[in-house]
Every structure is written in C-alpha cells, then in structure tokens.
Amino acid sequence: SRATGVSADGLTVVGDSRDSSHEFRPFRWTADGGMQNLRPLPGPIGNSHGFCISADGRAVGGRSGPANAAPATRWVLGQGLASIGVLPGYGEGNTTGLSADGSVATGFCYASSTQQYASFRWTEAGGMTPLAGLPNAFATIANDISDDGGVIVGESANVDYDPAFRWTADNGAVDLGVLPQQAFSKATACNTDGSVVVGASWGPEFGQARRGFR
Secondary structure (H helix, E strand, O other): OEEEEEOOOOOEEEEEEEOOOOOEEEEEEEOOOEEEEOOOOOOOOOOEEEEEEOOOOOEEEEEEOOOOOEOEEEEEOOOEEEEEEOOOOOOEEEEEEEOOOOOEEEEEEEEOOOOEEEEEEEEOOOEEEEOOOOOOOOEEEEEEEOOOOOEEEEEEEEOOEEOEEEEEOOOEEEEEEOOOOOOEEEEEEEOOOOOOEEEEEEOOOOOOOOEEEO
C-alpha cells in the first residue's frame, strides 16, 4: 500500500493498496476506523486509485475502472464513490486535487489513441470543464488546487519547452518558467490560497537531476 494524501489536521489519510489480483484499490484511513476500502465503481473492474483528499478529510479524489475507460472519481463521506466523468475525446480521468471542502476538483484526462493529456476543473454545479493551457501547449496536467478552488497548478508540454503553470479564472494559465539553464518544470503543489507554488525543474536533457523550486 501507499499513502498519497493527508487531511489538514493529519488525522485522515488516503492512498491505494494492491489486492489479491494485483490490482490497485483506493483506501481512506482514520485513527478511529482504520483502513476503509473505497470500493470501485460498478462495471468492469480495473485499477482504482485514491490520489488526493480534501482538507477536511471528507472527500477523496482518484480514478476507477479499466485502462482507456476509467473516469475521474470523487468519494464523499456518507455518499460513497461517484464518477465525475472524462473530457470529450478522452478515455481516462484522474482527480489530482480537491478544494478544502471537496466541492471543487481538478485533474487531467488522457487519450491513449493520441497520447494527449488535458487538464480539467470540476464543480458540483457546473461539472467538468477543460482548463485552458498556455499558448502553444499541446498537453497539460493539473496537479493541485487551492483551498477555495480558485487556483490550479501543474505542468504543460510545448515544443522544446515544458514549463510549470499556475491557473486562475481571471488570468488563465500563467507560465512559471524554469530554473536557469533548464528546459522543463512542473508545479506539484500550492499553499492554501495558491499564492505559493512548489515543484521541480530539470533538463534540457531527460534524465538530468531535478531541482526543487518555490
């Protein structure tokens, strides 16, 4: 098993664990209740994951289903696991970040036929909408979201230049750049209000050591 996220007070943990058939199953752990199996969606069984948790510990984001047919998911305490869908033209979805109360989600979708990635923002009222990326970007992956759901950070792919980005509704995706003499970066997390971003930068050759940034 592996832990992939923890609530703001540290009392609730999310992650995934392999079952007897060597497939992943998401779990939610609390000190009082131990490890709870967040059972996959009905239908064909495949790998299911828990990738993130809301600050209050009541919601878990992930994915569920077989390859090329696995929607992004959100589990809510008292409601269970539900699909939040995939973007049109994509087969797999991954929820990678949740707002503090779990009402806003972010993540990315993948199309195996074109090997393309596209980020999304999801709300209970509006559903899943694509996240506009940087100019000339042909792929984006969202990795985290602020507590109020207004800031999203991640990584994008352009020709010969793959920078981290920070997205807001007012400004869209903003290029965060790379460290000196490097060509690639990704933003992996932001603080509660999205004003501070951390991540890694590397390149220009693949395999070179990565350096953290703030």
